[in-house]
Structure formats: C-alpha cells, structure tokens
Amino acid sequence: MKHFLNTCDWSRPELQAMIDEARAFKASPKGDALKAKTVALLFLNNSLRTRTSFEVGVNHLGGHAVILSPSGGMWPLEFEDGVVMDGEAEEHVKEAAKVLSRYCDMIGIRAFPKFVDWQEDRKDKILNAFGKYADVPVINMETITHPCQEMAMTMALQERLGQLDGKKFVLTWTYHPKPLNTAVANSALMIAAKFGMKPTLLCPTEDYILDERYIGQAAKDAGAHGNALTIEHDIEKAYDGADVVYAKSWGAPPFFGNWEPEKGIRDRFKHFIVDEEKMAMTNNALVSHCLPMRRNVKMTDAVFESANCIAYDEAENRLHVQKAIMKALAG
C-alpha cells in the first residue's frame, strides 16, 4: 500500500505514468477502478476545485465519496500523541484514521498549516498522522504542499509545450492582502525542477524565500537535470526569456505567526502583479495560477484572458490527474 502525500515520494517516471493515465481519462472519462469502493474526503479548510473534482472523479470511477468537515458535524480531532484530551477535541486522529479505514478504501486530507508556529506546521502532523494510522491509501488534498495541483499543472504544461526539459519556469510571488499558504509555491517549484525545467523563484525580498526543505529539493532535482535553481528579486531578469510564468502569493516565512510587520513589507510590492508589460519580456510564456485568484491583484484581466493563460486547463486537469492517482493507489 502506498500513499500519495508528496511527489518527492514518487519518481518522475511514476508521476509521468499517472499523467499519461490522466490524459487517457481526459479522452474517455469513465472507468471502474473504484467500483463498489468508498473514498472519504476530509476537508479542514474551504475548497471549490478540490472538493468538486474529487467527488466527480470518484463517481466517474464507479465509487462513492463521503465528504467530512468540521462544519459538517465531524467531531473535533486531536492530532498530538500522548496528550490528556481535556480540551475541545473529542476524538484522536488515530481512531478517526483506523475507523475510516474500516468503512472506506481511501482517504483524502486537506489541512492547511495554521501559520502560528512554522516549526510545528512544517511537521505536517495531520497528514502524516493519517498516513501513519490509516490502513488504506491516503491522498494529500493540500497541506503544506499541494501535489495534486503539481500534477495538474505539469499535465497542462505538457499539453501545450510537449517536452518540458530545459524550459525556463518562473514562480513569481504576487501581492495579496492576506498572507497565504506557501503550499502551492513549494509544490510548483519542486515539480518544475523534477520535470527538468529551469526553475526561477522571483520574490520581492529574502523574507519571501520558501522553506529550505522545498528550496533544497528543487535545487537538488534541478541539479540532477544539469539545471540550477535561481532565486531572483529583479522582475526584469526573472521574466526575461521565461517559457512559463506561474503566479502565486504567500506569506513571508520569517513572519509566520506575527503578520503585522509583514503586512507593511507586502504592501510595498503590489507591482509584482502579472501584467502585459511583464509578459512581453518573456519567450511568449504560458501563464497560470492554481485558483482561486483575485483578478487585477495577482494577475490582470488582460493576461488572465489571454490565449497564453492555461489556468482553466490546469483546473480541469485536477479531475483527470486525481482519477489517475486514485486508480494507481487502488491498485
């Protein structure tokens, strides 16, 4: 039994096989890989795409999805081992994982970091607890990384560019009024490097450089392909010759848990918006975003509505890649 917690746990050929399977699902959506099977989808955070695409995908494969969320009446869970459970939590994650494994054949988890204590968040405790205690495969539906989004993005890029090796991939930080999760940024950089692209991280200051774990993984994978990870604060240098521009906003790691001073920094960099002027510096780059996206804050309408924007294709591909992932895990 194997979980799908992070793409680092899977080789490039294994991931490519799932993307190839996803392309087959795009052409012919139905199958029986989950016939008479049940998939529990646990959402501790909001979602439009992930929830819908997983539920539809399970249905397409002949299975049944059960959506669980705190707002839907689930018992509050305890994730720490060995604690005296005299607080709000009524049930330990161990029981939740073990009992769900008796009813269901697969479990999906969405659990964003709380960004109060990054050293705690980076342990990805909720996902790893399900991975540890569940007796069925577990899928990461976004925690501190977003591997399903990585797969959908890679598939969308391959659909337009074919071979990705050697393409210049720019992950650009963009402004957002709130400090957002770093998951998609971590993921985008890692998968770009893993698939042989030349990754550049464009962010306004050193404060916005992502966690060493993900920077290190991206640098290692880039190196294995003879590429180097570039960290850039100069917009023109980053956009110059780019084949792909991926927009995302995230909170600055040194300020996790203390956002007030970070807001003053973030507000100075609204000009990091992806606009036509910047896109004109690229090699006619494709542009995308994981969505949801604040228009004319992160990306202008003109860029988002342009023929080079593949955000809708990427969103659609969530459905196809997740079916391929579930099929692979169902074995």
Ligand code: CP
């Ligand atoms: N991209 C993504 O995961 O979208 P949702 O948050 O709507 O699921």
